[in-house]
Amino acid sequence: MIEIKPQPFHITLLRHGESVGNAESRWQGQADFPLTDTGRAQARALAERWKVDSAKFDLVIASPLLRARETAEIIAQELSLTLEIDPVWMERDNGEYAGLTPTEARQKFPQPIFTTPYDFVGGKGEGDWELFLRAGQALHGLLRREPARYLIVSHGGLLNQVMHAVLGVAPQANKAGASFRFGNTAFAQLKYFPHQHRWTIDRLNDHSHWKNTD
Template sequence: MKLLIIRHGESQADLLDVHEGRADYPLTETGLDQAKKMANYISAHFNVELIIASPLQRAQKTAEILQDKCNCVLIVEPDLMEYNNGVLAGMSRKEAAIKYPYPKEGRAMHVAIEGGESEIDFRYRVERILSKIQSEYKEVECIAIVAHGGTIMNLLNCAMNIPLANSIKTFTDDTGIHLIEFKEQDVFIHFLNSTKYLD
């Protein structure tokens, strides 16, 4: 099974300097253009049989653009949503720094910000959806997952069996693509955060 793990295109939140998370902002015109270029590239180089996407509109719209090019089934999966950042969703970074400053000593992994989820809860949610994908769609050779930066970072750490306490901080550009492959007990990383189609 090959997984093309893709971040959504640029969203309105990127221009507003706000905490996004569960705030449901649409794609910008640039984001739509990024998604079209990504979809053209993937449809020309991969035989995507199934797309699974977060329901947040920036990801779902990116996935719909990809679906239009790949002509395959699109499944919306709530467990692929971005980190639940509770009261911070949609709040300006300047206001958040005053009202909800990040603790100097950091936030314990089991502690959630008000109205949100903890790092442990987030990781568990991503572990669950990856397990579901590997179990329920194991006969599918190539699946595209369209999600968010934090979700993708957790997906990659889960796929490589890296414990939460030792997580590797992976960055994903707008519409960046990671390709991983599961073969029996092995995980192959073909490439990470490719955006060459945007050049």
Template sequence: MAITRFCFVRHGETPWNAERRIQGHTDVGLDDEGLHQAELAGRWLAAAPSPPTVLYSSDLLRARQTAERLAAALGLPLQLAPELRERRYGVFEGLTYDEAKRRFPDDYRAFEHREPDYAFPQGGESLRTLFARVTGRIEAMRVAHPGATVAVVTHGGVLDIINRFVRANPLQLPRDFHIPNTGLNWVVAAADGWRIESWAETRHLDHGALDELDLA
């Protein structure tokens, strides 16, 4: 089996990221900082020793705007993958984390404890459902692009799933890794399975990037 190398990229910063507001499927665009981050990520990847040869993106605006800048820098066509959208957060979408905790304490507790089968009211999605759609899509990409280097622009919740899938960690385990805006996450799919090469690279940025969680 040929080795396929993936660069999973979180989208650039949005106004709602800056406000610690939960986005989900709400179609929020990048702010000026996010557009700048996307430009820097594109230049960095274009100058890499083995730049990506295939480019995918979630179809949500914040991911597409990021991916369009990567596409311009890399000279690649952009393919959309709706399966790599963010998790659907239902009634939580549009609220800050503090607002969600105050208005829906029981739901927030289930969310905070990462209960795998908990789905948010008003069309929300469980972690188990998210895991199935995300891993199914990246496995299909692996099969479709043997030996390629594939860049994929996606979201924090999707990257959370990918990290756990690759490391074989349970969905309910507290997160122990960062997911910064336009962080570069390099993952390899080989005959013996998936492995992480590096995670949350931000050397391409001229200053720090936001993570929706306050990890030490």
């Protein structure tokens, strides 16, 4: 009898290209900034790289926010992929911080000496624990699908917490602990073997198609 080996999930986590909010150094959150021309060029450069590399994806899933959606649309069009929009992959709701520069945010909202993961952000926005739980929900929803090659186009804050969920690392007080860098159009590649509940992380913050990304 031939044993059929269960298939793993192949998951690529991609941050959007440079947005107007990035270029203006604003805390974007769920404020809806479009891509800059540089951001569009970054997305096209990544698509060309994946063409050369013969990268394979079965489905693209993207946040509905403009900067992620437009990045996903460029890549999906260039690689002839199906695109699905899912709001669970949106960036953190950062409340009244949305659209402000760091200086404006500090002036309007003096920072407390000590914070916990359960505190709100920007008034009533998602704190670290709430964002971590949503990241876990997004990951759980993905893993309830059939094993396949998924490209997720999302945001740095949410993807950071997805990585924490993968590793089983809960948010810490005062934002202590590890963080995971995602530059513009940088991506991580992971595999999940459901029959073993085993993760492998093959790439992290890969942006070799665009050297000067933040």
